[in-house]
Amino acid sequence: MTRVALSMAIAAALGAVVAAALHADPAVPGWLAAIAFLALATAAGGLARALDAPADLHEERHPLGPSQPAALPPGALTRRGLFGNMWAYAAGAFGVLALVPFVALARRRAPRGTAWSPGARVVNADGTALKADDIDVGGVTTVFPEGNVGAPESATLLIRLEEGLLRPQPGRAGWAPAGNVAYSKICTHAGCPVALYRHASYQLYCPCHQSVFDVLDAARPLSGPATRALPQLALDVDAAGYLIARGDFSEPVGPDEWDRPV
Ligand code: FES
Structure with missing residues (x-):
């Protein structure tokens, strides 16, 4: 036992x-x-x-004189x-x-990447590749990497700003060709899609818990429960004039909890 x-x-x-x-x-x-x-x-x-040992255990007295201890049976404890x-x-x-x-x-998971990769063309929800001047100034649309339309973690907001308005972070100069700036569509608070853009204030709004992000300042959170900026996607223009990604997002997309062990 x-x-x-x-x-x-x-x-x-x-x-x-x-x-x-x-x-x-x-x-x-x-x-x-x-x-x-x-x-x-x-x-x-x-x-x-x-x-x-039981209380009433007793042994016969050994006879006097030299004696050998009895051999234990094999396997006895x-x-x-x-x-x-x-x-x-x-x-x-x-x-x-x-x-x-x-x-x-x-076993902590590595931060997840998305389908964006260097040279991936920027396409809209129909799969149409976009050029740098396809969106009017003040416009916004949801885009994906070519070949991955609908991939949730790759969903990106492409916003066309007046050139020169963006205040790029150090190392991000040139990430927004012709005023096309791209941020992850997944809110860093709880993962809702950031759906509303107001060009008058250059702000993005998350409808779930009303976080507000500053489009001109690297999508920094201005108010609401989100504490982390929306990751930015570095853009470029290829030889044919199409918008392409320079790589994946600047940081893991979505809330921090997505990269914690469960
Ligand atoms: S999910 Fe966006 S503010 Fe909560």
Whole structure:
């Protein structure tokens, strides 16, 4: 019984590590750890009972003179053996359980990329490639990388500004050819689509919780619960005059929670 409980403790501890590595529901490694502790407690109880001699136990007196200790039958448990097993299994189970948080953290997901890549043409919802002057000044449209129309994480707002109005961040000069500036359409607060643009104030509005972003200043949040700017997509113009991406967004799109372990 004691050996079974010790084996169960090790198995449950290993299961907890595997569950953490497979990114299972956090409750699963928790329950397996609880089973490991319960099995260890059961083993300790069994060991205590094995060592507890009955009150009326007595032995015949050995005859005087030199004598050899009786040989134990094969496989019999001795006190030394029981204690040795107990400590080894307990140390093993606790050691394995200590790995669970490290394994869970190592499984933290890398920030997700989108379908935007260097040279990807900017297309509208119909799949039509857009040139730098296809949108009127003050206009806005939702665009995608060519070949990935409808990909949710790649949804981008393309806004045409009067040239020279944008206040580019350091290192972002030239990201908005002919006044075409592009920001992720996914709100950084909770992931709703940012749907409204007011050209009079150069502001984007998220309808879910009313976050407001400053289009002229790298889509910095001005009010509302969002605390992070909308990631910007660096644009360029290819030899045929079509808008293309220089790469993926400047930062991971969407709320920070999307890149945390669940
Ligand atoms: S999801 Fe945009 S403000 Fe909450």
